[in-house]
Amino acid sequence: MFKRILVPVDLAEPDLARPAIETACTMARNTEGSIRIVHVLPMTPVMLAEYVPPDFDAQQRKSAEEGMQKLTAECGLGPDRASGIVRQGGIYHEVIEEAKAMNADLIVMTSHRPDMRSYFLGSNAGHVVRYANCSVLVLRD
Numbered sequence: 001m002f003k004r005i006l007v008p009v010d011l012a013e014p015d016l017a018r019p020a021i022e023t024a025c026t027m028a029r030n031t032e033g034s035i036r037i038v039h040v041l042p043m044t045p046v047m048l049a050e051y052v053p054p055d056f057d058a059q060q061r062k063s064a065e066e067g068m069q070k071l072t073a074e075c076g077l078g079p080d081r082a083s084g085i086v087r088q089g090g091i092y093h094e095v096i097e098e099a100k101a102m103n104a105d106l107i108v109m110t111s112h113r114p115d116m117r118s119y120f121l122g123s124n125a126g127h128v129v130r131y132a133n134c135s136v137l138v139l140r141d
Helices: 014-031 046-051 056-075 091-102 116-121 124-131
Strands: 004-009 034-041 082-088 106-111 135-140
Touching (some): 004 014, 014 034, 014 056, 014 106, 091 124
């Protein structure tokens, strides 16, 4: 049923992402589908630019790409069915844009239990659920 699965992850919290990756890999194996893991790097605020090294963004991207290679290799689907991508910008916006770009059938993501702040401000998972053009499976930690 779901052949193209997107899995947004936060490389700062890989243990939170594992259930989503495992679920997506199992689904892809059962349907002969593929997964793409996406990590979104935040934009470096202009006011901090003078305090970080000139190649800070490049270092962050390189580190993220190495982390993505490790996660896709752990999936066990092979490079033709599991890929990773690093995007930069707002988290939920970039996740939704990547889902559109790859024509995803499903987004599988994890989410913390909502706290009071999330009820008033919303969460990235909540925004993805509301605005994605495809089905979204949210796994709670």
